[in-house]
Amino acid sequence: MNAGPMRAGSRLERVLRSGRFAVTAELDAPDSADPNDVYQNALVLAEVCDAINATDGAGANCHMSSMGCCALLVRAGYEAILQVGCRDRNRIAIQGDLLGAAAMGVKNVLCLTGDDVSAGDQPEAKRVFDLDSIQLLQVARMMRDQGVLLSGRKLRTPPKFFLGAVENPFAPPLDWRPLRLEKKVRAGAEFIQTQYCFDVPRLQQFMRRVRDLGLHERVYILVGVGPLRSHKAAEFMRDRVPGVWIPDEVIQRMAKTPKAQQAEEGKRICVEIIQQVREIEGVAGVHVMAYRQEEAVAEVIQRAGLLPRQPRLPRFAIPSDEGQGLQRSPQDARQEVAQLSALASEPASANASVQNGRL
Amino acid sequence: MVARMKEARRMPGAEWLKNHPRWLERIYLWTKRFVVRAYPLMKRINPRFANWLMVRSEEALKGWAFNCQMCGQCILHSTGMTCPMNCPKNLRNGPCGGVRPNGHCEVIPDMPCVWVQAWERSRSMLIFADEIKVIQPPVNRTLQGASAWVTMIEGHDVQTPHGWAMAARQEVER
Numbered sequence: 001m002n003a004g005p006m007r008a009g010s011r012l013e014r015v016l017r018s019g020r021f022a023v024t025a026e027l028d029a030p031d032s033a034d035p036n037d038v039y040q041n042a043l044v045l046a047e048v049c050d051a052i053n054a055t056d057g058a059g060a061n062c063h064m065s066s067m068g069c070c071a072l073l074v075r076a077g078y079e080a081i082l083q084v085g086c087r088d089r090n091r092i093a094i095q096g097d098l099l100g101a102a103a104m105g106v107k108n109v110l111c112l113t114g115d116d117v118s119a120g121d122q123p124e125a126k127r128v129f130d131l132d133s134i135q136l137l138q139v140a141r142m143m144r145d146q147g148v149l150l151s152g153r154k155l156r157t158p159p160k161f162f163l164g165a166v167e168n169p170f171a172p173p174l175d176w177r178p179l180r181l182e183k184k185v186r187a188g189a190e191f192i193q194t195q196y197c198f199d200v201p202r203l204q205q206f207m208r209r210v211r212d213l214g215l216h217e218r219v220y221i222l223v224g225v226g227p228l229r230s231h232k233a234a235e236f237m238r239d240r241v242p243g244v245w246i247p248d249e250v251i252q253r254m255a256k257t258p259k260a261q262q263a264e265e266g267k268r269i270c271v272e273i274i275q276q277v278r279e280i281e282g283v284a285g286v287h288v289m290a291y292r293q294e295e296a297v298a299e300v301i302q303r304a305g306l307l308p309r310q311p312r313l314p315r316f317a318i319p320s321d322e323g324q325g326l327q328r329s330p331q332d333a334r335q336e337v338a339q340l341s342a343l344a345s346e347p348a349s350a351n352a353s354v355q356n357g358r359l
Numbered sequence: 360m361v362a363r364m365k366e367a368r369r370m371p372g373a374e375w376l377k378n379h380p381r382w383l384e385r386i387y388l389w390t391k392r393f394v395v396r397a398y399p400l401m402k403r404i405n406p407r408f409a410n411w412l413m414v415r416s417e418e419a420l421k422g423w424a425f426n427c428q429m430c431g432q433c434i435l436h437s438t439g440m441t442c443p444m445n446c447p448k449n450l451r452n453g454p455c456g457g458v459r460p461n462g463h464c465e466v467i468p469d470m471p472c473v474w475v476q477a478w479e480r481s482r483s484m485l486i487f488a489d490e491i492k493v494i495q496p497p498v499n500r501t502l503q504g505a506s507a508w509v510t511m512i513e514g515h516d517v518q519t520p521h522g523w524a525m526a527a528r529q530e531v532e533r
Contacts, residue, residue, distance in 0.1 A: 086448075091497060113448060113455045116466045127448065134452040135497045142526035150497070152521025168456030173478040179492065180453045186530065187494055195456055242457030242465040 008162040010107035011079040012051040016220040022285030025049040029063035038072045044294040048301040051079040060120025074105040082106045085114030090130035102159030110164040111136040134187045141188030165189035169206035170245035178209040191220040193287040198246045200276045216282030223277045226289040228266035274304040366445045367470045370423045380480040383440040413506035431502030432516040437490035439481030446473040451495040
């Protein structure tokens with residue numbers, strides 16, 4: 001599927017193009033200025049997924065910027081997906097950020113509108129929304145393919161991006177969502193990550209329409225999934241997190257479970273959903289999200305039978321063969337975190353060694 | 360108590376009018392035919408007055424009917440006769456992912472999502488139904504406050520940034 005040249009040659013792009021079922025995961029950007037906090041979270045995720053999303057002020061709450069997280073992730077050789085939202089920056093800032101990200105080695109960009117400021121803990125802030133997500137996609141594609149800025153000014157070296165977008169198949173107007181996806185593909189989307197899926201029949205309906213439009217052959221669709229932590233968390237997500245649709249059956253199933261086993265039940269539901277989603281034609285992978293529960297993400301991916309993933313490799317290497325999961329002891333892991341954070345706190349000149357393949 | 364947002368303002372009768380998009384697209388075509396002829400004449404007599412009249416009448420009429428935000432680059436006929444600048448996120452290309460299950464806005468819970476309404480209304484239109492699929496260029500913020508009729512006649516509303524035009528050409532060639 002998906003004709004056309006390799007866009008950025010990112011690991012995610014290679015995995016998707018090879019036809020293997022891809023797994024991406026979401027990194028919770030820390031409320032911290034310590035690179036260690038990013039690496040602690042990333043370490044758990046990197047072993048179980050093909051690429052790590054760095055969120056851009058998720059839920060309109062302030063965290064470490066997507067750019068900062070991606071810089072740290074790329075420095076350590078992890079595959080990062082830069083999330084770019086339209087809420088906080090105008091077109092000038094966004095284009096500048098895209099250039100900066102490309103210069104740092106970020107190859108995957110996810111373009112989205114972003115939650116409104118009223119969803120977060122600083123609702124007094126000014127909302128920007130200078131571009132919308134589809135315009136942002138086209139701007140990013142324009143920078144890559146035409147090699148110009150929006151003004152028409154030429155870029156000396158255009159960025160190389162594998163472009164992504166988001167879609168919510170579970171929010172109204174349901175019959176328009178597939179057509180909106182088509183619009184995003186026309187604007188330049190090459191992969192799609194969806195909102196949390198808790199309602200597989202609705203997703204199947206959406207995918208049927210997507211296949212009718214032939215979109216599954218033009219774009220890689222990764223379905224968003226995630227374990228619910230508890231009945232209370234499920235209700236909170238349904239009522240307070242914009243765009244999340246959880247059917248009553250799932251809520252009831254969580255409610256019926258004793259409190260101590262609710263987390264386990266949440267993981268079980270998630271694994272079941274992954275297995276059902278895998279069967280749908282046109283689904284190219286899953287995107288696993290779980291706020292502040294990286295261990296649960298790893299467990300869910302493992303139990304859904306999606307391991308081993310490709311081991312983390314130096315950036316220049318091409319992942320070729322499957323089945324070489326990186327086996328690492330906790331000591332090794334701790335050592336690596338220490339090493340990485342030491343590197344991060346060194347001055348810039350010392351980091352040249354990273355470029356030369358010390359890591 | 361949160362102040363009611365400007366985007367949520369709906370004048371009496373306006374919703375009823377917008378629920379008849381077939382009439383509105385006719386009215387749009389007639390008005391267009393009239394304004395395109397009348398404005399240059401008025402401009403020859405008194406350019407400042409002509410512009411003033413256009414801005415004021417647009418503010419009053421479209422303000423009442425569509426809660427017009429005077430972006431100066433009207434795409435009402437492409438969006439089911441529902442003003443996309445009423446979307447608190449100013450989206451011009453379709454709904455965000457935060458639409459509530461009852462079809463209401465993520466930001467203003469008691470307002471129906473502009474894009475849910477736009478989609479439904481565009482389905483019953485005869486002439487411009489499929490224009491909702493067009494990718495709309497970024498908003499030209501310098502036209503804020505101008506009359507959309509005037510910018511249309513003078514061609515400012517279709518002027519896109521140079522880079523955008525290049526990308527759009529590539530899309531057509533595909």
